[in-house]
Amino acid sequence: xxxxxxxxxHDVYDASCPCRQLxxxxxxxxxxxxxxxxxxxxxxxxxxxxxxxxxxxxxxxxTLRRLxxxxxxxxxxxxxVPLHVEYELTALGQDACAPLAALRxxxxxxxxxxxxxxxxx
Amino acid sequence: xxxxxxxxxHDVYDASCPCRQLxxxxxxxxxxxxxxxxxxxxxxxxxxxxxxxxxxxxxxxxTLRRLxxxxxxxxxxxxxVPLHVEYELTALGQDACAPLAALRxxxxxxxxxxxxxxxxx
DNA sequence: GGATCTTAGTTCCCTTTGGGTACTACGATG
DNA sequence: CATCGTAGTACCCAAAGGGAACTAAGATCC
Numbered sequence: 001x002x003x004x005x006x007x008x009x010h011d012v013y014d015a016s017c018p019c020r021q022l023x024x025x026x027x028x029x030x031x032x033x034x035x036x037x038x039x040x041x042x043x044x045x046x047x048x049x050x051x052x053x054x055x056x057x058x059x060x061x062x063t064l065r066r067l068x069x070x071x072x073x074x075x076x077x078x079x080x081v082p083l084h085v086e087y088e089l090t091a092l093g094q095d096a097c098a099p100l101a102a103l104r105x106x107x108x109x110x111x112x113x114x115x116x117x118x119x120x121x
Numbered sequence: 122x123x124x125x126x127x128x129x130x131h132d133v134y135d136a137s138c139p140c141r142q143l144x145x146x147x148x149x150x151x152x153x154x155x156x157x158x159x160x161x162x163x164x165x166x167x168x169x170x171x172x173x174x175x176x177x178x179x180x181x182x183x184t185l186r187r188l189x190x191x192x193x194x195x196x197x198x199x200x201x202v203p204l205h206v207e208y209e210l211t212a213l214g215q216d217a218c219a220p221l222a223a224l225r226x227x228x229x230x231x232x233x234x235x236x237x238x239x240x241x242x
Numbered sequence: 243g244g245a246t247c248t249t250a251g252t253t254c255c256c257t258t259t260g261g262g263t264a265c266t267a268c269g270a271t272g
Numbered sequence: 273c274a275t276c277g278t279a280g281t282a283c284c285c286a287a288a289g290g291g292a293a294c295t296a297a298g299a300t301c302c
Binding site: 010011012013014015016018019020021022023024026027028029031032033036037051052053054069070071092095096098099100102103104105106107108110111113114115116117118119 | 131132133134135136137138139140141142143144145147148149150152153154157158172173174175190191192213216217219220221223224225226227228229231232234235236237238239240
């Protein structure tokens with residue numbers, strides 16, 4: 001139960017409901033991109049910074065820490081020579097990727113319907 | 122073509138691609154909630170403010186204006202007695218609702234897997 | 243006729259977040 | 273001993289978020 005639509009007690013429209021905070025975490029540009037960038041397996045900090053074009057190290061760190069705190073990604077430090085940190089989706093993170101991937105793909109598939117963004121047509 | 126995954130030219134991971142801006146518009150707490158609140162038909166400003174618990178009029182106005190600019194919602198003013206403004210999804214807005222509804226529903230359905238948000242268990 | 247009500251905002255101010263650039267720590271390597 | 277690469281942090285500034293109070297326009301009440 002509670003696997004479709006809204007449960008009896010949780011409601012994203014209620015500001016005090018924890019799932020509102022969850023929505024706020026997921027409905028975020030950098031979260032959506034970071035989780036997507038990890039879909040294909042573990043990635044290092046530098047690889048993520050390169051992939052998430054335009055992200056500053058500070059914001060990337062903050063985003064990853066938030067995702068880590070909530071159990072969506074695992075952070076593994078390899079205390080090797082020039083330090084090596086890997087980020088990886090947890091099972092929960094993998095599950096969360098599905099709706100976010102749909103959102104990213106919708107944006108790509110429908111961008112042509114947004115003349116104001118594509119510089120008009 | 123370009124109806125699934127990424128097209129050849131558009132990429133949300135590219136900061137300068139317009140679909141990145143589109144993702145930024147959609148991957149936003151208030152956008153996701155506002156569009157969802159309009160799924161069942163036109164709503165007035167006050168109704169949206171009540172439904173989007175915790176939103177300030179300023180932020181709601183800004184959110185709706187942004188969605189209107191991009192053609193996701195229509196704004197209709199009825200210059201009646203105590204003024205009456207209705208917001209309504211466009212066809213484009215209705216299409217955008219699908220992935221956002223999935224995201225909202227995922228948050229509700231999986232909130233129990235986030236101990237840090239639900240106050241631990 | 244004047245006070246009051248409603249609706250849809252706007253304005254002001256402050257706090258939070260986002261963002262860019264530069265810097266640090268670490269030890270291997272030259 | 274200086275240099276390099278990695279993964280950040282520190283600092284500072286700009287933009288966005290957020291709350292409370294205020295505005296406008298006219299109908300309605302008394």
